[in-house]
Amino acid sequence: MSDTKRYCQTCRLQLDKRGFSRHTLSVVHRKAKLLRAMLERNCITHAEIARRLGVTRERVRQLALQMGFPDGRSRHATCRMQRPKKEMAEFFVKAQERGFEVEPLGTKSAYINGKICVQRQACWHDLGKGKYKYTYLSIYRPAGRFDICAWKLPDGRFLILPRKLAGFRQTTFNPEESERPGTASSSHHYREHIEKWSLLGEPHGG
Numbered sequence: 001m002s003d004t005k006r007y008c009q010t011c012r013l014q015l016d017k018r019g020f021s022r023h024t025l026s027v028v029h030r031k032a033k034l035l036r037a038m039l040e041r042n043c044i045t046h047a048e049i050a051r052r053l054g055v056t057r058e059r060v061r062q063l064a065l066q067m068g069f070p071d072g073r074s075r076h077a078t079c080r081m082q083r084p085k086k087e088m089a090e091f092f093v094k095a096q097e098r099g100f101e102v103e104p105l106g107t108k109s110a111y112i113n114g115k116i117c118v119q120r121q122a123c124w125h126d127l128g129k130g131k132y133k134y135t136y137l138s139i140y141r142p143a144g145r146f147d148i149c150a151w152k153l154p155d156g157r158f159l160i161l162p163r164k165l166a167g168f169r170q171t172t173f174n175p176e177e178s179e180r181p182g183t184a185s186s187s188h189h190y191r192e193h194i195e196k197w198s199l200l201g202e203p204h205g206g
């Protein structure tokens with residue numbers, strides 16, 4: 001028995017005792033190109049590669065090692081570093097422009113001056129019918145924890161309310177000055193909270 005190591009020309013893997021003809025029938029040899037391509041992409045996990053090739057995760061780990069790839073943990077760490085940072089919602093970008101320190105908790109929530117702030121969207125909503133039909137903005141209270149919610153209005157401004165003023169599940173309001181009296185369900189005082197950035201306190205925590 002020879003001690004000389006033999007390698008397959010195609011997939012550059014070391015051949016075992018079973019020899020070349022047996023090796024060419026293996027999943028690894030047949031899918032070597034795909035395996036290499038997947039291992040080169042750090043964000044595809046060994047588990048995912050195993051699933052796609054129909055082999056065990058342990059087999060993928062062994063093959064990756066033989067083929068000279070970093071281990072799963074290193075590949076994952078590289079993936080995380082290369083992954084582009086998720087963009088913050090516009091309210092937080094604007095807050096940063098105003099000098100606030102924003103510590104993102106997700107794309108739509110962040111800590112600002114120790115307060116949990118979230119961004120939501122306000123949308124147009126029709127109330128009534130015919131000549132009694134008015135168009136108002138409709139807002140929903142966010143589920144989950146928050147101290148301040150900023151709803152983005154269609155004109156790009158923000159309605160900024162503290163939690164204590166967001167006791168509703170859903171409400172409507174008219175963002176513009178109007179001679180129309182509105183309805184009992186539309187709260188005009190929210191208008192004063194449009195662009196009320198002072199709720200966030202002073203920029204730079206001062």
Ligand SMILES: [Zn+2]
Binds near residue numbers: 008023024028029032
């Ligand atoms: Zn091969």
